[in-house]
Amino acid sequence: MIEVQNLTKAFGAKLAVNDISFTVQRGQVLGFLGPNGAGKTTTMRMITGFIPPTAGDVVVGGFNIERDPIAAKRLIGYLPENAPSYTDMTVRGFLNFAAELRGFRGAEKTRAVERVVEMCFLGSVLHQSVETLSKGFRHRTCFAQSIIHDPAVLILDEPTDGLDPNQKHEVRTLIRQMGEKKAIIFSTHILEEVEAVCSRAIIIDSGKIVANGTPAELKQKSTLAGAVTVRFANGDPASMKSKLSALSSGERLTILSEAPTAARIYPKNNGARGELAAEIGQLAARENWQIEELHTEEGRLDEVFRTITLPETAPRKS
Amino acid sequence: MTADTIPADTVVNVPDAPGKRSSLGNILTITKREVSGYFASPVAYVFIVIFLLLAGFFTFMVSDFFDRGQASLVMFFAWHPWLYLFLVPAVGMRMWSEERRLGTIELLLTMPVTPWQAIVGKFLASWIVLILALALTFPLVITVNYLGNPDNGIIVAGYVGSVLLSGAYLSIAAMTSAMTRNQVVSFILSVVLCLFLILAGWPPVTDLLVHWANPWFVQAISAFSVMAHFDAIQKGVLDSRDLLYFISVIVFCLFTTSVILRTHRAG
Incomplete structure (x- = not known):
């Protein structure tokens, strides 16, 4: 569903993303890990067509994001970092707007909006303006927007950031369920999340892929594994x-x-x-x-993560 | 690359099959959202009230509308280039800077819409607010028709000219708002640019220029000005050159907006 080939992004002289390649099939949930500034958000912005790559290709569902952006974007649901939304709109107004841009009209639109309202538990705030909502609700409103057209591809930039533990759990459950039928990429800092949700994880550091495998495979790299x-x-x-x-x-x-x-x-x-x-x-x-x-x-992901992304201060073998 | 063959699920059924959505549909959806955005906040109301108050003040108090003894709206329209100078940038300054500040630009431009549809949709929405405010000056038309026999053709031309003028200013505001996430910066930049468009052809300035510059140079500069074209339309002559001027200013500024947005995204 998602094919990323030799993707590179340079901001001036700095390489934010350096020659990244991977694919995600339908039914896979790919966890995107890395320290802050590693290039996770930049990569996701290139996959969703928000910023053009310096080099390389992104193909979503057979459509190249640069040559055929509209067809590719139709297939993608995207939750940007910090879950932005139009603060002057009501939740219903915002979701209606998203549904219309996704091509829904009339009864179809109502159904699409009702479906995500139920999935994201937004019923109680439907007529409130986004401005007045708590961070958790804002986040879910933007999340609802990303799944309103039941997309085949879902790109989620830190979907659980700023949520309380219950909300985190809800979102993870939702991602896991949807991951059975969709191709999902999500980025996170929380390593337990990767084990709970992902079928595969990629760790990137300074714009490069430094590890790629199932969570179990990654844990095998831990010095602790097998002890x-x-x-x-x-x-x-x-x-x-x-x-x-x-x-x-x-x-x-x-x-x-x-x-x-x-x-x-x-x-x-x-x-x-x-x-x-x-x-x-x-x-x-x-x-x-x-x-x-x-x-x-079994080995610990956080140890693997630290060893890989911080070689100079990696924990000494005790 | 792990998969060498194209996965079987490449062809996907999506609710919005390609071609189903017209670009006009996308533009109207965006315009509708923007207009409701203006009326959800006080911006539209404040603008309309202040526009009407100031238009009335200049027409009646400063220009002695009644003492002139003429049934025409010349003195009403004559103030518009100056009135719009501050009011139009105030309406347009949030157009893109707000999107950038909130981060919603990332949502909007990753939807299946083209940047042009977004630019035109947002521009139309702000223009509709400006046109609505202008339309609310209709009591003036009734008044002059009641008091005398004005040339209503000139009045219609006056309104057309005013709408085009506000559109030209607005396209400048759209352009400057795409440059920054700070609305104040966007406002000041567009006021300065609009002021340039006024002054380039304003008689006190051109008279001054004539003393030390070639006449052709002064003419070339003043051809860029909104004043000459606006005045021509106010005389009741809808010349295609004047219409073309305003339309090209709008198209040029919106095109520049798209370039600025693309450059900004490319980093």
Whole structure:
């Protein structure tokens, strides 16, 4: 649905987006991650045709956004950063306006507006002017505008920014549901969101793609991935330490707390999942240590994110 | 690029099939929204009231409308270039700067509309507000017809000239409002540009120029002025050259608006 090829944007001498390529199919939700100023918004603005690229192509549903902008824009629903809307209009007036520009008339228009009002819980503020709304409602009003024509492609720039936890949850649920039938790109700073919603994630930094994969694949890059955390109720810390560090499939040991002992053991190779945990279990049984907690870490996205986007201050391996 | 083949879902059914929406439909939708925007805020009301008050004040108090003993609206229209000088930029200053300030320009221009449709739609909306204010001066027409026998052809020409003049000023305001997100800057820039268009052909200025410049130069400069063309129409002559002048000012300024908007987006 969305094909981005060698997309580049230069502002003066500065390359805001540097040769980015990716595709998103229908049924995929792509999470767009990156530190502030990495080029997320610029990329989205180029995909939606708001700003022209310096080089490269964007093809949406078979239509090139530069050569055939109207046909491409028909397919796209867009929630810009900060969810702008005409503050002097009522919510209904604003949605009617969006529906008309999307080609709805008469009863069709009423139906389209009613559908998004229900989906975005806007019924209670329908006749209020946007100016008087809280940030959450404003945000949802603009979000409603982006899905009013049930677009095949949805581009959302920080859709959960500034919402309270309940609203965040609602929006995520909505994105996940819609992601089954649409091609969605959304940008965020919140890493849990990526795990909760995305089928794929791209991390960009200084205008370049630095990681691209499913959330699980990205987490595998974490130094933590595959490590086993274990906590015991009894036992002598000193002997535990020596015996745990002598494990054949373990490489390093970190003591998280002494007496009662909690430790994290990093595996020699990432391939053999479960092997390390099994070995620790056998050791504990032999030594009669009581296990309170034992689990294999999956890796943490925030650690991956920091390692990739901040190489010079990446956390030291402890 | 991961997908080498074109995905099967390339062809999509959308509610608005291509071609269904006419560009006129888009323009009217935008115009409607803008006009309702003017009337949702006090801008339109304040403008109309002040326009009517000032027009009345200059016509009756300053120009001695009654003492002249003529059944004509010449003294009413003569003030319009000066009246519009401040009032039209005040109406037009928000046209694009407000869109940029609110960020709604990003919404508008990512909708399936062309920049031209947006520019024309917004321009028409502001023009409608100006024309409405002008139309509300109709009691003057009734009055002169009651008091005497005016040449109504000249009055109609006067109104046409006034509408074209406000359109020309408004297109300048549209252009300056696209340059900045600050409405005050936009207002001042358009007042200065409109003032130039007045002064270039205003007799006190041209008389001064004649002393040190070639006559052809003075003529060339004053050909750019709204004054010569506006005065010609006020005499009741709807010359195609005068109409062409105003239309070209409008088209040129709106074209420049589109260039400014595109340049701004390109970064």
